[in-house]
Amino acid sequence: MKPQQLIPALERVVHGFCQLKGMGELSASKGLAIQFEQWEWEVGVGLYGFWRYALHQNDAALQASLLDWYEGQIAKGLPAMQINTTAPMITLALLAGHGDRADLREAVNAWADDLMANLPRTEEGGFQHVVKEQPNTGQLWDDTLFMTCLFLGTAGIVLKRQxxxxxxxxxxxxxxxxxxxxxxxxxxxxxxxxGNHHFAGAFWARGNAWITVAIPEFIDLMGEHLDAGTRRFLTQVVARQVRSLCDLQAENGMWHTVLDDPYSPQESSATAGIAYGMLRGVRLGLLDDAVVEPALRAARAVWQRIDADGIVLEASKGTMVGHDHQYYCDIAIAPVPYAQALTMLLLLELEQGQWLA
Known part of the structure; x- marks a missing residue:
């Protein structure tokens, strides 16, 4: 893993993302047009990583590819609003803020209004983790913060809605x-x-990765719109989490699907997300320099799991809340867009932060 290898590896992973038509389904395309057909959380995370790469490269063609995908989806008609279908709205809000597109702002505003007025709530006003498969009545999931709240905060800035x-x-x-x-x-x-419980009581690796990513992203995206007290609180939350993550990292740099179960499978999308969140957090001044070495070990482990076509290997498919630890161990492995995206973000952070210099 050398500095001069970063951009070629990143380009390969971007091409890998553009080969995906569905969950575990690869197309023969070698171009940079987005093939993924579903409007769901899996591609939503991928689009965010793709957007960050396109912005870093200042590549008009990549940004146009994103717009083409969104325009095609809007023309078909967007699906019903729920937690997971909100994930692609993060990048749409960023695109709306980046360009002078009143139609995109209108789409973002309408979705935000629908979410605020009609998304079912738990006790104390929490966002119930509604998905297409089931309503998950009364349930809070850690995924929600990335899938929904990054969009909501970004939309608030773009639309000037406190x-x-x-x-x-x-x-x-x-x-x-x-x-x-x-x-x-x-x-x-x-x-x-x-019932007031945590189901299996599992510390699921990718769920923790959503938090390690979402907190620094939220703090950075909100900027001056986030008050000092909230910033301080969230900084302590992610710092405490990361200290425990470092203690549970495997010798080869990976993290296990159930973090504190060394017999559960190691999983690459979680490892990429955690490593990215750590490095991003250090560069933003949220985390201590002591986490850099574990993050770079994790980055090397993910690097070794990128195949010749840019597909990130050893990533697990979508995961509902399980009632026992075995459920998490049995999740199938497949090429998935969020593993591509989290690896894009990690490689991009290695480049932008000059962590290998």
Whole structure:
């Protein structure tokens, strides 16, 4: 893993993302047109990584490819609003803020209004983790903060709506209260108010990765729109989590699917996300320099799992909240767009932060 290899590897992973037509389904395309057909969280995370890469490269063709995908989806008609279908809206909000497109702003505003008015809530006003498969009544999931609240905060800035920013902040605080373990700082996958428990009590690796990524991203995206007290609180939350993550890292740099179960499979999308969040957090001044070495070990492990076609190997498919640890161990492995995206973000951070220099 050398500095001069970063951009070629990043380009390969971007091409890998553009080969994906569905979950685990590869096309023969070698271009940079986005092939993924579904409007769901899996591609939503991928689009965010693609956008960050296109912006860094200042590549008009890549940005046009993103716009083409969104325009095609809007022309077909967007799906019903829920937690997971909100994930692609993050990048749409960023595109709306980046260019002078009133139609995109209108789409973002309409989705935000629908979310605020119609998304089911748990007790205490939490965003119920509604997905297409089931309503998950009374449930908070750690995924929600990345999938929904990054969009809501970004939309608040783009649309100059303080109500959206305030709601995003509240959801970060409420989810921290119910999902962050006070002893370790690690995050449980889910909480239900119907029985008041954490299901399997699992510290799911990718769920924790969503937090390691989402908190620095949220703090950075919000900038001056985030008050000092909230910034300080969220900084401590992610710092405590990261300390425990470092203690649980495997010798080869990876993290296990169930973080504190060394017999559970190691998983690359979680490892990429955690490593990215660590390095990003250090560069933003949120985390201590001591986490750089574990993050770089993780980056090397992910690097070794990128194949010749740019596909990130050893990533697990979408995961519902499980009622026992075995459920997490049995999730199938497949090429998935969010592993591509989290690896894009990691490689991009290695380049921007000059971490290999």
């Amino acid at each position: 109500d959206l920013i305030d709601e995003a902040v509240y959801q970060f605080l409420l989810h921290t209260r119910y999902l962050s373990d006070p002893r370790s700082g690690l995050w449980y996958h889910g909480w239900t108010f119907l």
